[in-house]
Amino acid sequence: MEVKKQEEMQERLEKFYRETLQIKEDGLVQAAVPASRILTLRVGEILIREGTVPTNLCFLLKGVIRGVLPNHNGKDVTDCISCRYGDSVMPDSDYTRPASVTMEVLEDSEVLTVPLETVQKLMDQYPRLVEVYRDLVLRSAVMHRELKIAVYQYDALQRYQWFLRTYPGLIDRIPHKYIASFLNMTPVTLSNVRKAVREKQHKENQ
Template identity: 55%
Template sequence: MQDPSNSGIMEKYPDHTKGRCHLMFLSDFYRDTLHVTDPDLLEQVVGLSEIRLCRQGDILIQQGEVPTYVFFLMHGTLRGVLLDINGRDITDCIVYHSGDAAMPDNDLTQPASVTMEALTDCTLACIPVEEAFRLIREQPAVAELYQQLVLRAAGMHRALKIAICQYSAAQRYQWFLETYPGLIHRISHKYIASLLNMTPVTFSKIRKSLKESESV
């Protein structure tokens, strides 16, 4: 992971792309992906937003820091990562659906429980946390959207926990393929193995075994 103190880890959208094209990009994202359809609310949300670019390996939010922005994934893949008691790198979650909140926790006021790291180059929409809170308080549609995102994230974590606790390693691999379609080809397999609570060696053996059985 790159040093989070490096000011270049997260860039604002280049100045030459701002203006009408920039606003249209945000407007299309909020309307088509997050279903913010009320014209006045859409204009307000777009006006409060920025687009940020992350390169692969960049740190979006560092564990222990209180987030100052709410991030929504537009394009790319991120993971939540933490270290276990032995200093081992553990992938806690993977964010790759466009429109998902790329946040470490549901409670935006607490220090981040995990670090959010870009696994690929990413494009994100972001809103200052204080403005997000205001919109949640004042706009029922935003409050409903926030609840939906929280429930979605909780559901994904619950499904992952069930898979880890109740499925064999091979079953966990199949679950991943079904739950994260296409992601197997987009990120390093060591992060997937970590997410599924298996070693890279076990992960590789399962893939090889399944390929051999499919070729019979």
């Protein structure tokens, strides 16, 4: 039974690297799989804490994880949310520096981890891995840019609609106080916007 589990785990890891990260080099996949682990995390657990230097490159396989940091008043602010299969759940693009945010689990999650020391060694051997890392950084930059545009240029209703489009179904999975923080509004404002949307939909359906 244990051997079967190990084989299933290896197949799962290989599938992630080949299909999700689009790594085709057999040597790279065969080197990455033995060094990889899948962590099971519960709600409230911390994957990476602010101020610590990450030791692993992490990818989301299941669940929801948010990046959180304190504002000038010491109140927690949601900086980012990861909820898609294959999302990189790293606090910063430069993984050699202390984390600028804490990565907190909002829903029971599974995370694939691979030691950054291994990643760096493989980058030196396989140029394809450098391209993968660059793509991850660019994807993260695009998401943060879209969030900034939504927060600074949209009104509360537009921000809420943007969230629904960008994170379909997530509104029903995590506490709304985190979503309100993410969208730079109070929980009361979010509740009022949701109520207004429901009332409008109700009128249109009559």
